[in-house]
Amino acid sequence: MGLCDLCGLCGKRFGFSLAKPPGGKENGVARLRREGLRAERRQAILEAAMKVFAQRGYAAATIRAIAREANIAQGTIYLYFPSKRDILLALYRSMILESLEEIMARPRKGDEAAFLRSVLVDRIRRFRENARAVRFAFTELPFHKELREKFYREIALEQLGRIQTFLREQTARGKFRPLRTEIVARAFQGMYVIFALAEIVYGDGEVARLTPEEIADEVVRLFLHGALKKR
Amino acid sequence: MGLCDLCGLCGKRFGFSLAKPPGGKENGVARLRREGLRAERRQAILEAAMKVFAQRGYAAATIRAIAREANIAQGTIYLYFPSKRDILLALYRSMILESLEEIMARPRKGDEAAFLRSVLVDRIRRFRENARAVRFAFTELPFHKELREKFYREIALEQLGRIQTFLREQTARGKFRPLRTEIVARAFQGMYVIFALAEIVYGDGEVARLTPEEIADEVVRLFLHGALKKR
Incomplete structure (x- = not known):
């Protein structure tokens, strides 16, 4: 053998x-x-x-x-x-970027609501499955300068870039109004990161009881239509 | 004397x-x-x-x-x-709740955009002024169970409750459509907390270069109107 x-x-x-x-x-x-x-x-x-x-x-x-x-x-x-740093970064890359890429690569049926919903459901599911990695990213990662910078540049900003690209595409297609994507993409990130922070870092029981689909549906509606009542 | x-x-x-x-x-x-x-x-x-x-x-x-x-x-x-715990909680209370109460107590001229904008500008300014306290809330506070619970219940959830109240009032006045306030209020929080996380915990230079007013204007527009182009 x-x-x-x-x-x-x-x-x-x-x-x-x-x-x-x-x-x-x-x-x-x-x-x-x-x-x-x-x-x-x-x-x-x-x-x-x-x-x-x-x-x-x-x-x-x-x-x-x-x-x-x-x-x-x-x-x-x-x-x-090659190193423990590479292990940690691979872990976040797999958790944050790979699944986002899969979703972005799926044929889009021109429905931005369905796309955003699947991004959000996936993010929230993955946060819950990787609670330890999420807690670590908030509490410990910030203390390791080089690691933090690599994580932020290669993973967090990469994720942000994909969202910005999506926003720009939608504006180019005439679906979205012109947006300051460097602000709106971060605001969109904030709308799911806050649920991870609340549930995983602070043990918010009300968030833990919500399904990823419930959160995603309401957040997508807000992101697309805003809170104002249409007249 | x-x-x-x-x-x-x-x-x-x-x-x-x-x-x-x-x-x-x-x-x-x-x-x-x-x-x-x-x-x-x-x-x-x-x-x-x-x-x-x-x-x-x-x-x-x-x-x-x-x-x-x-x-x-x-x-x-x-x-x-009475104790160091009380000092820390007083610090967050003063930073997070007191100024929110001041803003909410001001006579509102029926303009929800101006109100939301002043909340956001105030949040972002205070985060920048209290960068150490912000970093601490993400990185260290989660490790002290009793303190974390008190902070979350007495300060974070209090803040959330004020936002929920505002959302419900606006819906009752016919300004906002019906919203799942337990989700939308958190999403709103997320839209400013993410900027503190990015800038203060992760050193995001692009965020640091934005003024509180620039962030607030774009986030308010998104929160009220959403990203879709009006037809």
Whole structure:
């Protein structure tokens, strides 16, 4: 049995061979298996890391502790991430940006309300699923200058940029009135971030009882139509 | 020279007598002076406390250190605040609630846009003036369970309640359409809190360059009219 090209251990640990067949080619099934395993392993590292970051704080967290938590050899982690900073940023990137990209890539049926609603529902769901990462972003991340700057520039501002692009597109299509997108995109972000802050950081029970759909419906209505009664 | 009724020290420290005249009555000028001095002293304690909280963290901060920072006798602090928790809550109450009450108490000229604008301008100005307290509310306050709960219930939810009341009044007057105020009031809060988070916690330079008026004008327009182009 050959050695897998990920960690040199998985042939044993997972009970099947991930080796490339002789000649360096692998068949389609083997490739899918390998990719699936890689994604699973990556996810396990991210989850273990968040647990360790939340327990020990970012400064005291070590790759060794993350490896132990994920039940993976320490050296294996480095095959996925060069440093603990990269682990944390990957975690936020996956939570904040990847799903936003998926939603933005879906064919849009010209319905900006449905689009905004799916962005909001997704944001709120992900916040709830990743409560530890959300709390960490408010309470601890700000204290690590370089990390904070990278997080803000590469993830928070990226997210903001996508929203600004959407707003500009809608204005160009004649759907939205001209907006100061650097303000309106942030206000839109604020309209879902506040629910994460209230529920996860401050334990607001009234927010916890609302479904993502209830919040999204009301926020979309407000964002599109405003609070004034139409005459 | 009689003893002042605040601290027993000020006759000496401030170089003029705050004593009540014989007979226990004081004239108007003396009363105003005493009240002004009390307010000034209280403010000095709040500012010193925030400095100490930010430097040492809430748990390690002591009344003794706050007194030293404010250049006031330790015993004097207790004439104003029973505990350090009360100091911190008074600080947020003054920053968040008192000015909101002032704005809400002003005669409203039936113009909800002007009212919302003055709330927003005031919030953003106060955040900037009290950057340390804002950072503390995101990063450290969440870790002190009892304090966090008191802060959230007595200050954050109070603020939310005032906004909900305003929304309901406007709906009753036929100005606003029916709104789920528990969601819309939070969304409104989010639309200014996000600017404090971005600028003060994450150092967002683009936000720092915006004036409170610019932010408020665009957010009010969005809140009242929404983003859709009118047809």
